[in-house]
Amino acid sequence: MLMQSFGRHLTMAGPERDSDVSRRYRELAREEPPRALDTEILAAADRELESRAAPLVAPTARRRWYVPLAAAAVIVLSVVVTLALQRAQEDPELQWQEETPATPKAAAVPEAEGQADPKPTEVLPPAAPAARQITPGIRAERPASPAPPLDSDTRTQPQVPSAEGNSVRRSSAESTVAPLRDELSPEDWLRQIADLRREGRQAEADAQYAAFRRRYPQYPIPQALREQVLPR
Amino acid sequence: MEVTDEQLMLDYRDGDGGAFETLYARHKGALFRFVLRGVHSRAQAEELYQEIWMRVIQARRGYRPRARFRTWLSTIAHHRLVDHWRRHEPATVSLDHEDAAALQAAAPPAAQPEHQAEVRQSLERMAQAIAALPAAQREAFLLQQEAGLSAGEIATATGAGEEAVKSRLRYAHAKLRAALDDGGT
Numbered sequence: 213m214l215m216q217s218f219g220r221h222l223t224m225a226g227p228e229r230d231s232d233v234s235r236r237y238r239e240l241a242r243e244e245p246p247r248a249l250d251t252e253i254l255a256a257a258d259r260e261l262e263s264r265a266a267p268l269v270a271p272t273a274r275r276r277w278y279v280p281l282a283a284a285a286v287i288v289l290s291v292v293v294t295l296a297l298q299r300a301q302e303d304p305e306l307q308w309q310e311e312t313p314a315t316p317k318a319a320a321v322p323e324a325e326g327q328a329d330p331k332p333t334e335v336l337p338p339a340a341p342a343a344r345q346i347t348p349g350i351r352a353e354r355p356a357s358p359a360p361p362l363d364s365d366t367r368t369q370p371q372v373p374s375a376e377g378n379s380v381r382r383s384s385a386e387s388t389v390a391p392l393r394d395e396l397s398p399e400d401w402l403r404q405i406a407d408l409r410r411e412g413r414q415a416e417a418d419a420q421y422a423a424f425r426r427r428y429p430q431y432p433i434p435q436a437l438r439e440q441v442l443p444r
Numbered sequence: 445m446e447v448t449d450e451q452l453m454l455d456y457r458d459g460d461g462g463a464f465e466t467l468y469a470r471h472k473g474a475l476f477r478f479v480l481r482g483v484h485s486r487a488q489a490e491e492l493y494q495e496i497w498m499r500v501i502q503a504r505r506g507y508r509p510r511a512r513f514r515t516w517l518s519t520i521a522h523h524r525l526v527d528h529w530r531r532h533e534p535a536t537v538s539l540d541h542e543d544a545a546a547l548q549a550a551a552p553p554a555a556q557p558e559h560q561a562e563v564r565q566s567l568e569r570m571a572q573a574i575a576a577l578p579a580a581q582r583e584a585f586l587l588q589q590e591a592g593l594s595a596g597e598i599a600t601a602t603g604a605g606e607e608a609v610k611s612r613l614r615y616a617h618a619k620l621r622a623a624l625d626d627g628g629t
Contacts, residue, residue: 230617236624237574237589240567245476249490250468253497257456257464260501 398424398431406440418443449513457507468497471517474590478518481574481586482525484532492528496521511600518591518601522583529579566624573623577616584609585616 396404401424408417421443424431433441447455447463449470455463475496480489499520510516574582580602587598595613599606 230621233617233620233624234589236566236570237620240570240574243477243480244473245490245493249494250472253494253501254465254468256498257468257501258461260504261456261459261461 398428399434402433402437402441406437409440409444414444417441450509453504453507453513454509457504464501467513471514474592475517475521478521478586478590479525481571482579482583483528488528488532492524496524499524512597514591515593515597515601518587518593518597522587522602525583569623570620573620576623577619580604581612581616581619584612585620588613 401420405417405420405424408414408420421441447466449467452463452467456467476489476493479493479496480486483489483492496517500517503520574585577585583602584598584604587593587601588595593601595609596606598604598613599609602609604612
């Protein structure tokens, strides 16, 4: 029966429409929404117009600017926050290492001195005499004994994770160059490094140079000083 | 010359409340019947119908006439119905007593009581046959009959393929024709 009807209606008003069915449906289709619903919807449409004033700029034009502007703002903000966080992480650590020589790691040093071979380290020699000359006030506050060898420090604290150990090592090295970094002009600092190299204190000069580069990554080294300063 | 639906919607977007009234008057009956035959009860239909128009109102500011207004309206209605079907059991639509009374009232006033009864029986049979259609076929049929959409536009509104829509329409018409013939009319 269904197939008979299917075949018959194909010949009537096109393959997807049976005119007789459509006519009968139109007889059926008389329902309308209640008047109260009409009133409510039209009132909502009016309220929408009152509550939201039409935009001064056409929506399409606004959208054209919104997206790139928002994207640029997000990128700039991200870069600024990232840089600020990096600086905030680096500086307090350096200051903390300088101002608190009796940290737990540093406190372990005298104990280690008794056990370890007190051979002078090649990595970090005692604080630079040059620094002592320039910043007597700061040097006076530091312990008179030379800085302990680094390898004894690491031997007494095997549990310290390597990353933290590196951090301690770097911080100790930076503590010796901190007075120079803070109080010298870049040019004077470079001259000090040159002096160190002339005195044959290459390791110390290398540490100073590394600290200098961290402090002034873009600073151009004058040609005259270049050979005397750069690591050999 | 009559203002197009799209222009009326643009006028409403730009603050002309009268344009919306005209637009609403043009489409309210077709949309209401489309929704009414897709859900269980008149109360649900009225709720959905109102929600659909609220979506239209809320979308006013970003409206751009990319398609015919009635296709756009049908798309909104389709999505709302699909949401409704997901929340509730699949629709097995039939007209309730209230709708039957409305049908009776819609019969020609001059008709005799016997003829009225005959017409009413015929219309009820048609309504039941529509209700018995699978949801996709019923939706395609109603969009064709009420919104006046072509198979391509129905495909756009419902997200189906055009060939699938044509197939649904063919089966829907065939089943309705069979139902009418079975009734001896």
